[in-house]
Amino acid sequence: MTLDSKIPKGPLKDKWTDYKNKINLVNPANKRHIDIIVVGTGLAGGSASATLAELGYNVKTFCYQDSPRRAHSIAAQGGINAAKNYQGDGDSTYRLFYDTVKGGDYRSREANVYRLAEVSANIIDQCVAQGVPFARDYGGLLDNRSFGGVLVSRTFYAKGQTGQQLLLGAYSAMNRQIARGKIEMFNRHEMLDLVIVNGKARGIIARNLVTGEIERHSAHAVVIASGGYGNVYFLSTNAMGSNVTAAWKVHKKGAFFANPCFTQIHPTCIPRSGDYQSKLTLMSESLRNDGRIWVPKNLVDAKLIRERKKKPTELSEDERDYFLERRYPAFGNLVPRDVASRAAKERCDAGFGVNATGEAVYLDFAASFERYGTEQAKIHNLVNPSKEKIIELGQEIVRAKYGNLFQMYEKIIDENPYETPMMIYPAVHYTMGGVWVDYNLMTTIPGCYAIGEANFSEHGANRLGASALMQGLADGYFVLPYTIGDYLADDIRTGKIPTNTPEFDEAEKSVKDRIDFLINNKGTHSVDYYHKKLGKIMWDKCGMSRNEAGLKEAIEEISELRKDFWKNVSVPGSDKQFNEELAKAGRVADFLELGELFAKDALEREESAGGHFREEYQTPEGEAQRRKEFQYVAAWEYKGEPKDAVLHKEILEYENIEVKERSYK
């Protein structure tokens, strides 16, 4: 099969506008004859459902939670990007496009990214109109902060709860349509297969998670908005329920999967405490605006701190290594996530880690307390304030900005981050890979679309902070509602899609057979036993550091584990009731298949990209190869934007790589 991305011709900046002007439309009176299934109610699925229903389509929306507003998007903390240039600091559509392509290690599809940057400003207007309470400055204007990998402040935020507030906006828009009957909402329903009729996606098989009933649902198009699959690693910052099932089912029915091994390892997460943990917690990247990342300069201090014989606050400035500021002075602590994660891992691997497992670095706010406190003392005309007073004033400012994050940290670690620096370590956070889509966001199955984190998206090998919410809402509010019409224009006379057909029979049977097997197997191991084992293989062999031998082992081990799962898994309870173990079993079975594809993709990719290192490149020959790669990246940069390539120049200089202008092939 040849992949056709359907990128419109013409200059990058005109593509989307020209395309929209010429695309097929479905007239308002005909939209009511067309049904669309949306799987997912996060920011992508929620915004798409609301908009498609507002346009007049009949929408059926599914989620496995008890309410659309419990989708994982609710967890997003830090913010959402948009090229509004409210700060007047040089932002523009082009700069957001450029940052995103550069941040993604030049592996994103540029036409999609440009469109994303173009519609980003509309998202903020849309959400403000819905009443989303974005942070505002003293004068009442929308406030911004900065995220990694950029030199401007373009991140809109609602304290540390941006996802929740945006989701409430999308949910209210959905609710209006639910009340009008334009959205039929199926809470606590899990899509377990895609139904294809005559080569087109025409429906799904879903399980009612409360009663266990298997249901058939038909439509003229199916939209997958089921989120990311970071939980393939078992431990991640994702919600416990986040899974790959819907995306995997469409893949198994013929939709291509792109870049499965591109996973984002977020630098600022609460470190793992031991082997009996089922969840990792993110500390928002926004904290890197004010926190400084460091480890002890001397191994001896690191050891004493690990043994709790010394406190971090006892180390003088000279005894600390602010390694990001040292290596990348222009971006400092706000380098992109992949760069920050790799640097933290490198320091910990070299023995400078600061917690018991040796896998933690500090995120320290002491300098910010002092900086903000001094400013506040001036504002309040305090003459000769004491150091304690300054710190107190500074802490108030930090509390107002990030109070809930500090509170969360203290609850989990039981240490006061106002007194002792936070400890952080990289953790699995987001999956750039996903279902392959063309410019219309259609998969390789006609009529089956993928939006939000579920698709392989615009983020290349590394997503910049605050860009996932932007992409999900761009897809749902502003892109899919146009592009889906182009396909559905052929369906205005098709009529209802029947569900009593052999295609539905067959899909339903395979779903039922699998459930019967899982519930009746009564093996010896729990579902979590397999999930944990898979996660360990994934982290050890397909994590940040990868090598050929390890990846080959991973492929073997995952395949063996999968065989064992289908022999020995045990699922308690029945399939005629709410049974979370059964739902989890199905999801883990799909992770066990995805994991293998993931490792195969990583093996094929003879490159270091995003947060992933191929260790072979650490040998002299490998290093030469790696250098070539950096030069390749640099060549692109230096050709297009000679003056703006500060970050990569710093990386290149640090790694002692000669920077030359070269032609880009």
Ligand SMILES: Cc1cc2nc3c(=O)[nH]c(=O)nc-3n(C[C@H](O)[C@H](O)[C@H](O)COP(=O)(O)OP(=O)(O)OC[C@H]3O[C@@H](n4cnc5c(N)ncnc54)[C@H](O)[C@@H]3O)c2cc1C
């Ligand atoms: C802790 C954390 C903080 C983050 N902070 C930020 C941030 O500040 N800024 C930013 O831009 N990004 C952030 N991200 C990333 C961002 O939150 C996600 O990428 C984004 O919310 C994904 O949205 P989505 O709509 O694609 O999927 P989700 O929000 O994951 O929604 C998936 C939906 O699909 C449904 N679903 C899944 N499978 C099925 C199935 N088989 N059947 C039926 N329904 C199904 C679920 O019920 C759910 O409704 C953060 C991520 C994490 C983990």
